[in-house]
Amino acid sequence: MKYISTRGKAPALSFGDVLLAGLANDGGLYVPETLPHYSKDEIASWASLSYQELAFKVMWPFVEGDIPAEEFKSMIEEAYAGFNHESIAPMVQVGNNEWVLELFRGPTLAFKDFALQLLGRLMDYVLAKRNEKLVIMGATSGDTGSAAIEGCRHSEHLSIFILHPYQRVSEVQRRQMTTVIDDNVFNVAVKGNFDDCQGMVKSSFADQSFLKGAKLGAVNSINWARIMAQIVYYFSSALAVGGPHRNVSFSVPTGNFGDIFAGYLAKKMGLPVDQLVVATNQNDILHRVIAENDMSRQALNVTLSPSMDIMVSSNFERLLFDAHGRNGAEIDDLMARFNKGDVSLNDQAWSFVKENFDSYKVDDKRTCEVITEVHDSAQYLLDPHTAIGLEAARQCWKDKSVPMITLATAHPVKFPEAVEKAGCDLPNLPEHMKDLFEREESYSVLDNELTQVQSFVAERI
Ligand SMILES: Cc1ncc(COP(=O)(O)O)c(C=O)c1O
Numbered sequence: 001m002k003y004i005s006t007r008g009k010a011p012a013l014s015f016g017d018v019l020l021a022g023l024a025n026d027g028g029l030y031v032p033e034t035l036p037h038y039s040k041d042e043i044a045s046w047a048s049l050s051y052q053e054l055a056f057k058v059m060w061p062f063v064e065g066d067i068p069a070e071e072f073k074s075m076i077e078e079a080y081a082g083f084n085h086e087s088i089a090p091m092v093q094v095g096n097n098e099w100v101l102e103l104f105r106g107p108t109l110a111f112k113d114f115a116l117q118l119l120g121r122l123m124d125y126v127l128a129k130r131n132e133k134l135v136i137m138g139a140t141s142g143d144t145g146s147a148a149i150e151g152c153r154h155s156e157h158l159s160i161f162i163l164h165p166y167q168r169v170s171e172v173q174r175r176q177m178t179t180v181i182d183d184n185v186f187n188v189a190v191k192g193n194f195d196d197c198q199g200m201v202k203s204s205f206a207d208q209s210f211l212k213g214a215k216l217g218a219v220n221s222i223n224w225a226r227i228m229a230q231i232v233y234y235f236s237s238a239l240a241v242g243g244p245h246r247n248v249s250f251s252v253p254t255g256n257f258g259d260i261f262a263g264y265l266a267k268k269m270g271l272p273v274d275q276l277v278v279a280t281n282q283n284d285i286l287h288r289v290i291a292e293n294d295m296s297r298q299a300l301n302v303t304l305s306p307s308m309d310i311m312v313s314s315n316f317e318r319l320l321f322d323a324h325g326r327n328g329a330e331i332d333d334l335m336a337r338f339n340k341g342d343v344s345l346n347d348q349a350w351s352f353v354k355e356n357f358d359s360y361k362v363d364d365k366r367t368c369e370v371i372t373e374v375h376d377s378a379q380y381l382l383d384p385h386t387a388i389g390l391e392a393a394r395q396c397w398k399d400k401s402v403p404m405i406t407l408a409t410a411h412p413v414k415f416p417e418a419v420e421k422a423g424c425d426l427p428n429l430p431e432h433m434k435d436l437f438e439r440e441e442s443y444s445v446l447d448n449e450l451t452q453v454q455s456f457v458a459e460r461i
């Protein structure tokens, strides 16, 4: 499998190279040159597989040639061994034909563990083979950071620098990152927002001279391997409710557009998907572009769903690549126009986006109401991101005979403020985190300045 950049100027790479490259050197994002496609019968034949076996089936075409099959199988086994449910991604019914897909059963209690438990192992394997080291820079609005640290901390080949927006992640999220005191783990609180952190990571890829020869890698969903691992649970959940011989729909709490892009790819690979619903909080650029073709950047709101406080949505570029007939030159030009303030898509691209996605925006007040309502009606506690997903599902659902699956992207215990505002009791922290509030923290607070952050990294590698 070869991977090409959405901006058409970077060289096509193999899986191993894409894994380590993160962002393409033309500023684009890597996507597979072609996708495997499966018939309904082939997909149906996967129904009896374990999650790990299914993960191998779905991901193998993307890594074949770079990772030996037996090694890849072992990595998958290890990656999901630390999940606390035997199904790995269990489903809970919360209404008629209405399902919640629990993606928070991994070590850091968010869907990011699905990809990052595997990514750390993949990177470690490829780096060991090549006898190389990698400096990871990642940006987080709260969940990627801890999942990436957990996935990479044991590697001798990786050092990891995670930028989070100062005072804009929940205390549980912050402590999950900052209480990991390892020689190769560095946490930085940037006096800015998530977009600032993500912008610094992307600028660092564009000019890596500050690293004095060291190589930079990515753990955010700009890294193709993140998306690849997230495709699997669209297949597992569809199979659990009668797919592929019946259609299913998905509603996805969305920020950086990585998770729902994985669902879009599952559909392209043959999974019969009726609707893909983009659920946003008040930071609604994705809802505005789908509904009104308005991509104008507005000030970032602080919400009760902080992990989705994102305005510049990296993976949307991967979708736009398809919307523009996979023409890299057009995307290169489009991105330059966006940076100069252009805020709309051409008619053809907008139609493509609207044909593939529905969308809905949910504010904080409604988020809390949904948490309360579902707690009362189904005795089930949603986290605020999932509540947004469920409300969007209900508002956008066109055919109620089609099962609607909302992705539960995080555990409610990470977001006490929303749970308490909804009038619900906060569950206890799981056993492995129960002393989280007593653990020592270590992190540095830096100004929202690229040079300051880059010097911090350069001095520590
Ligand atoms: C809990 C939670 N829900 C939803 C999202 C949005 O996912 P994506 O960025 O892949 O759209 C994130 C982070 O991005 C998250 O941490």
Ligand SMILES: N[C@@H](CCOP(=O)(O)O)C(=O)O
Pocket: 139, 140, 141, 142, 143, 144, 145, 219, 220, 221, 222, 255, 256, 258, 307, 308, 314
């Ligand atoms: N919500 C994310 C933001 C980063 O998204 P990613 O999927 O690109 O890593 C977070 O929790 O950090």
